[in-house]
Amino acid sequence: MLLTACALPPALAPAPSPIEPAPATAAVRTLLAPTGVLRVGVYAGSPLSLLEREDPTRHAGLSHDLGQEMARWLDVPFELARFERLADLMVAMGQGEVDFTVTWKSDIYGNDVNYSLPLLDLxxxxxxxxxxxxxxxxxxxxxxxxxxxxxxxxxxxxxxxxxxxxxxxxxxxxxxxxxxxxxxxxxxxxxxxxxxxxxxxxxxxxxxxxxxxxxxxxxxLETVVIAIPKGRQSAMSYLSRFVLSVRREGYLQAAVRRADLRGAVEPDIR
The missing domain is CATH 3.40.190.10 (Periplasmic binding protein-like II)
Structure with missing residues (x-):
């Protein structure tokens, strides 16, 4: 199991500790955050996406926490793009209005987005x-x-x-x-x-x-991945480095615990 016991209630668990970023070229930064801001698509109420708490510094969810870390890697501001439903979020991503989200891999949106290496399986x-x-x-x-x-x-x-x-x-x-x-x-x-x-x-x-x-x-099993808009394939190798780093260094595991994401297992592809 990927999810391990946490001594604190999820709402009190600390934010994941930042990890050493891979240097991002100007070209990669432009591909992944073309407006100069990383627009992270979220929908409230899902541990995969965003769990809102009274203290905004304790917001959780994989899209939220991994989006913050990716923005730090790219050295650009982090911005939440909020949607009512995943379907609306993915339509906006297909139109280039969202740069980054965490979701499960689905053929439904395959024509509009590119998927990263697996983060975890559910x-x-x-x-x-x-x-x-x-x-x-x-x-x-x-x-x-x-x-x-x-x-x-x-x-x-x-x-x-x-x-x-x-x-x-x-x-x-x-x-x-x-x-x-x-x-x-x-x-x-x-x-x-x-x-x-x-x-x-x-x-x-x-x-x-x-x-x-x-x-x-x-x-x-559902495979959980990062999605980015189609047409940004040249940044996929950088995205792969990010995925492997957050898995290897414990950042992902900390985000999983903080979101109280249960039923998570290590993906087959390591």
Missing amino acids: EQGYLARPGTRLREAADLNTLAARQGGVKLGVLRGAGAQAPLARRHPQIEIVLLGSYTEATDRLAAGQIEAFAASKSVLFPMADRLGGGARVLDGRWG
Whole structure:
């Protein structure tokens, strides 16, 4: 596991310590921050992006913390470009209005952005409803075979419906519009479990209480990367040096702890 125990609550964990930067040429600086400012795309509420706190110096999230460090490497100002949704952020990046963000690698945006080497992988798993007796992912199929009528929620448009339907042929896949709806359906016992990234499921379980739990096991992995606009390929080697450095020197691990990002594992590519 990449995420290790932290002696302090995440909200009190210190900011990651800066690491020795690789020198950036003027050409690289112009490619990665063409306006002279590194515009870091974020959407609030996600540990991958931005977690806002009362004291702005304690804001967290991988886009926030890694964006600050990249701006320091480039010796340019750091600026947050805020969006309501990831989809809006990625559209803006495709139009060259955002320079940098941390997200999961997806073919959906492949024509508009370039992706870095992997930062980490996130396990995709299941959150079982309050009062559940389930312990492992395999228990879902066992329950469906025994009693039928088992319902598994998944976000509409997340691309998870088909793989989950293949994995759970006896379970009804229920498409949901938001994480809030998923939480409400779980609390009401209208779905047996909800499938998503464990980075989302663990905080949902904390809020639900009542014995709601993230089941042991996983149904997939998401690769987390840095995205930059298409057309800046000449800066990719510098971006690779940045990724390898933040992983090797512990900066990434500190950012993960501060954001309380759970379900993170070391990527296969090192």
